[in-house]
Amino acid sequence: MISENLNCPHCGGTLPPPIGKRKFKCLYCDKSLYFRSKDFVPRYIIEESKDIEIKKETEKLFGSKIVNPFVKEEALLVSRKKKFIPFYMLSGKRGGVMEIGKERIVAPNYMKLNLDPQNNISTGYQRNKPEIIIEEDSRVTLSDFRYVYEAATLDEAGLAQEEIRRAISANMDRLKAASVEELHKKGELISPTISKETIIENGVRSAKAGKDSFEIMEMNISIVYYPVEEMIFSFRDTFFSITFDLVRGKFLWGLLPCRRNLLVYSSLLLSSFLGFFFGQFLSFLFIPFTFKDIQNNFSFWMYFGTFIFFAFSLIFGGGLNIAYLLLKTPFGARITPDGLFLSKIAEPPKSFLTPYLKFVLRTFASGFEEALKGKKR
Incomplete structure (x- = not known):
């Protein structure tokens, strides 16, 4: 493996690239630095809601009419852990030159000279036939785009993943930078199973859909993690799990004993x-x-x-x-x-x-x- 040395942007000191982490300090000026390689993918997370009462929502779920009435009294909580579901986010700018044709109707007046027998000159105005003039207008447009795609397919989630994808698009203001190391400490980090190349191809197709004259001016790919919590219960020698949405405060998927x-x-x-x-x-x-x-x-x-x-x-x-x-x-x-x-x-x-x-x-x-x-x- 061949690696290139780095230069500190503050003091110009030569540093070796970090191994296993992005954040490190300069050996000369002791300033904090971040290393970003060519294949680096930024990672974000949707912030959890602070006013969610999971216990109250779980009791309400167990009290449903089609759930076994003894679940609420006899079910035992075996484990409880957070999971972070990955999604790809494509963002960037698209633009191009649009040719716009405008039609303008012009009807000019012109002066007509009339000669009378006494050699007096009189003037009159006559309206000519209207003319249509086409004027071309070229405008450069530039707009932002942002698309969210699934990064991993969860068989147990089903249609809930599409619900999460829409929730991410609606909560972009709650995005914050995420550290993989910190997320591993909090819960299970699900790895992406869909290739980035497939997502980029779909994103380019979506960004240019219906806009043949538009071109992708800039595109960035990042990973957004969505926090959920999985709870496993034991009930009469059987185990069942339910998954809770920590952003919107609702249950996403799971299975309970029925009545x-x-x-x-x-x-x-x-x-x-x-x-x-x-x-x-x-x-x-x-x-x-x-x-x-x-x-x-x-x-x-x-x-x-x-x-x-x-x-x-x-x-x-x-x-x-x-x-x-x-x-x-x-x-x-x-x-x-x-x-x-x-x-x-x-x-x-x-x-x-x-x-x-x-x-x-x-x-x-x-x-x-x-x-x-x-x-x-």
């Missing part, structure tokens, strides 16, 4: 709906037939009996299967920036009623088709 009785009520509601649908269907069956048809027509009993069998099978097979799946499928209360939602966290287990339900649905469809053919005859 199981809601699933039981949902299964009962679905079974009741199937029963109501079956009753309405039975009342509809008697409409196309008269009383005489009911006594003497064999096709009516075939038609009616087929639907009775398959409708009952659908209610008991389908209703029980749905209720079983609702009770056995692992659900959770998923945290998003927009609130809590009931979400499936794993695939439902195979039920012994599932093959039976598929058979009932397949036979029901074929029986319905045959019954309609018999009715048409």
Whole structure:
């Protein structure tokens, strides 16, 4: 590795480049200096809000209607640590020369001489046909641009990263210089996984979008860290984590145990709906037939009996299967920036009623088709 010596800007002394840090002191004049290499990327952090009460917000979250009511009383806090999520920020200036064409309507007056018989000269004015004159106006424009992009993809964050990106753009006035060494002492520093070249290419494309005559006059890339706090809880031999936004004071993502009785009520509601649908269907069956048809027509009993069998099978097979799946499928209360939602966290287990339900649905469809053919005859 070949390194070049540095010169102190204050006293002109020759110094070796620092190793492992940017801040150092001159060996001659003892002035503090900062070393910036060619590949140096400035780092900033969004300041945390000081009026956020995490404990109060957590208790409010645990008291939600879809969260297991015992979580608030039995959950134990296992760990609590800060995380700093990286984002790229492209900033600079764009400018160019814009050719603007202006149209101006000109209608000049000119004087006309009239001669009369007594050799007296009289004058008059006549308006000429209007003319259109195009005047070109060239203007040099210069404007600032600033774009924020994700520097690392977090699978557990989902759409919350887009929410954070917008939050950074809205809180640029709270940016301050960050020291990587100091951030490592406070919490976990997430490393960027997306290359700078990809971000620069996207930034140039965005800066010139819709402005073909504009050119990038200056571009700087920096990393902005967004502070969040991850809390891990233990509840009945299971662990779950939630992530809190330290800038806006809201939860971003996570998973909580849900209230199981809601699933039981949902299964009962679905079974009741199937029963109501079956009753309405039975009342509809008697409409196309008269009383005489009911006594003497064999096709009516075939038609009616087929639907009775398959409708009952659908209610008991389908209703029980749905209720079983609702009770056995692992659900959770998923945290998003927009609130809590009931979400499936794993695939439902195979039920012994599932093959039976598929058979009932397949036979029901074929029986319905045959019954309609018999009715048409």
